[in-house]
Amino acid sequence: MKRNTLVRNLALLAALAFTVPVFAKPVNKSLPITQTVKMGKVDVKAGDYRAMIDDNHITLLNGKKVVAESAGRWETRDAKSPYTGIVADANGRVLELRFEGKAEVFVLSE
DSSP states (O other): OHHHHHHHHHHHHHHHHHHSOOOOOOEEEEEEEOSOEEETTEEEOSEEEEEEEETTEEEEEETTEEEEEEEEEEEEOSSOBSSOEEEEOTTOBEEEEEOBTOSEEEEEOO
């Protein structure tokens, strides 16, 4: 009887593990920007900023001042990034943010 209870409890625990979402800790990283870029609808000048990414939303801060916000999503690449920085297109629109030592990048939607 104890074995049936144990099996039933393990099955219940496994079912709950797959139904309860895992809440990721927000990412808070320094982000050097070496040239003027466009994030969302805002032009961001070169400088040192802080990127706060909470699930699918990024907030770019200069000190305590919010400089820009945008939506995006996490994607996994084949290799880890050797640097922390942004990838922008020819028009200066930010495409993704990369973080040193991480294979995950934050791809902007806008």
